[in-house]
Amino acid sequence: MMAGxxxxxxxxxxxxxxxxxxxxxxxxxxxxxxxxxxxxxxVSDNPEAPVLKRALELGxxxxxxxxxxxxxxxxxxxxxxxxxxxxxxxxxxxxLAGLMRIIKGPMISEYGGRIMNIHPSLLPSFPGLDAxxxxxxxxxxxxxxxxxxxxxGVDTGPIILQRSVPVLDDDDVRSxxxxxxxxxxxxxxxxxxxxxxxxxxxxxxxxxxGLKRGDVP
Amino acid sequence: MMAGxxxxxxxxxxxxxxxxxxxxxxxxxxxxxxxxxxxxxxVSDNPEAPVLKRALELGxxxxxxxxxxxxxxxxxxxxxxxxxxxxxxxxxxxxLAGLMRIIKGPMISEYGGRIMNIHPSLLPSFPGLDAxxxxxxxxxxxxxxxxxxxxxGVDTGPIILQRSVPVLDDDDVRSxxxxxxxxxxxxxxxxxxxxxxxxxxxxxxxxxxGLKRGDVP
Numbered sequence: 223m224m225a226g227x228x229x230x231x232x233x234x235x236x237x238x239x240x241x242x243x244x245x246x247x248x249x250x251x252x253x254x255x256x257x258x259x260x261x262x263x264x265v266s267d268n269p270e271a272p273v274l275k276r277a278l279e280l281g282x283x284x285x286x287x288x289x290x291x292x293x294x295x296x297x298x299x300x301x302x303x304x305x306x307x308x309x310x311x312x313x314x315x316x317x318l319a320g321l322m323r324i325i326k327g328p329m330i331s332e333y334g335g336r337i338m339n340i341h342p343s344l345l346p347s348f349p350g351l352d353a354x355x356x357x358x359x360x361x362x363x364x365x366x367x368x369x370x371x372x373x374x375g376v377d378t379g380p381i382i383l384q385r386s387v388p389v390l391d392d393d394d395v396r397s398x399x400x401x402x403x404x405x406x407x408x409x410x411x412x413x414x415x416x417x418x419x420x421x422x423x424x425x426x427x428x429x430x431x432g433l434k435r436g437d438v439p
Numbered sequence: 440m441m442a443g444x445x446x447x448x449x450x451x452x453x454x455x456x457x458x459x460x461x462x463x464x465x466x467x468x469x470x471x472x473x474x475x476x477x478x479x480x481x482v483s484d485n486p487e488a489p490v491l492k493r494a495l496e497l498g499x500x501x502x503x504x505x506x507x508x509x510x511x512x513x514x515x516x517x518x519x520x521x522x523x524x525x526x527x528x529x530x531x532x533x534x535l536a537g538l539m540r541i542i543k544g545p546m547i548s549e550y551g552g553r554i555m556n557i558h559p560s561l562l563p564s565f566p567g568l569d570a571x572x573x574x575x576x577x578x579x580x581x582x583x584x585x586x587x588x589x590x591x592g593v594d595t596g597p598i599i600l601q602r603s604v605p606v607l608d609d610d611d612v613r614s615x616x617x618x619x620x621x622x623x624x625x626x627x628x629x630x631x632x633x634x635x636x637x638x639x640x641x642x643x644x645x646x647x648x649g650l651k652r653g654d655v656p
């Protein structure tokens with residue numbers, strides 16, 4: 223399964239990123255410190271996605287794959303196809319990065335507990351679409367981002383880590399989204415590193431990362 | 440209405456605190472910088488509440504008033520009585536500080552938009568009882584506290600300010616509650632000061648406190 227294409231990197235963890243849009247989190251995962259994690263594959267459900275061009279520039283294998291006929295989820299056969307492509311390439315960790323589509327069937331069966339997503343709010347507040355707009359309308363003064371494992375629900379899986387940002391009086395969706403995105407670019411590589419370096423353990427639905435009371439001032 | 444009992448303090452804002460328990464937030468409101476706000480009354484629905492003793496020590500007028508026959512809310516006549524007592528004393532702002540009882544009728548009519556509560560989570564996550572336990576069980580890595588105006592719902596009113604804390608691997612309800620409580624003691628006086636010094640304005644359900652993009656590094 224291990225491609226061994228990095229010489230001494232035989233114990234690298236092979237990571238695929240699935241994305242629909244710009245791909246700034248894809249780039250953060252390629253450029254950031256992900257420990258033993260190596261992004262070796264980018265798959266998009268959108269043939270026009272700028273992230274495909276970015277993958278070419280970064281020298282990462284990339285492809286558009288059809289998601290099937292639905293708008294917000296995969297057809298069963300398409301999800302099987304995506305999963306098979308990743309299996310063939312020895313992918314060990316799947317990172318969703320702005321994939322505008324719900325995963326339900328074959329991918330969860332094959333990669334359960336090894337699929338991550340990043341969401342632009344402090345979950346469980348504001349799951350689903352337009353999280354930044356919901357946070358602004360609700361009137362929170364702190365928001366942020368959440369990296370979590372994916373389960374069969376929408377943004378309900380166990381949380382790996384969160385980072386917070388202030389919400390300011392004159393914020394609009396654009397400015398708040400940009401401020402959260404900066405934290406996403408820090409949080410996502412951190413979470414991948416913790417996973418790939420086997421630093422995470424699960425207790426109930428809590429993900430423990432080793433940070434204890436004595437470690438914090 | 441203004442008692443004028445502080446000499447030059449003729450424009451003080453007279454604050455009542457309603458509490459059922461220990462009263463650490465009551466003490467924080469008495470000792471902290473609340474701007475023009477002055478805590479002049481403490482009312483408890485629990486004749487055994489340690490907060491009553493603390494009020495005596497701090498020289499703040501205090502009383503136990505019956506909440507009526509229900510366990511988690513006021514009887515209509517009791518809520519009228521509490522409201523009348525506050526009206527008679529010229530109370531202009533009501534701060535709930537661990538009041539284990541829902542306010543619905545006469546007090547909202549009389550003091551709507553001038554009742555605050557503090558809640559030990561980053562709302563809208565984990566409203567209601569046992570917020571710290573819910574946060575631990577859910578597995579968030581950031582929690583905190585929220586000061587908000589009270590409306591007819593449970594922990595649903597417009598948010599004035601929030602402060603965050605990390606959740607650590609070895610936290611239990613006690614240690615997380617203590618960490619959040621430290622932030623409550625900072626947040627609550629701040630929120631009262633913003634209100635009493637007329638620094639807050641409402642836009643939709645957002646409470647604006649004057650912090651703008653240029654102010655933040």
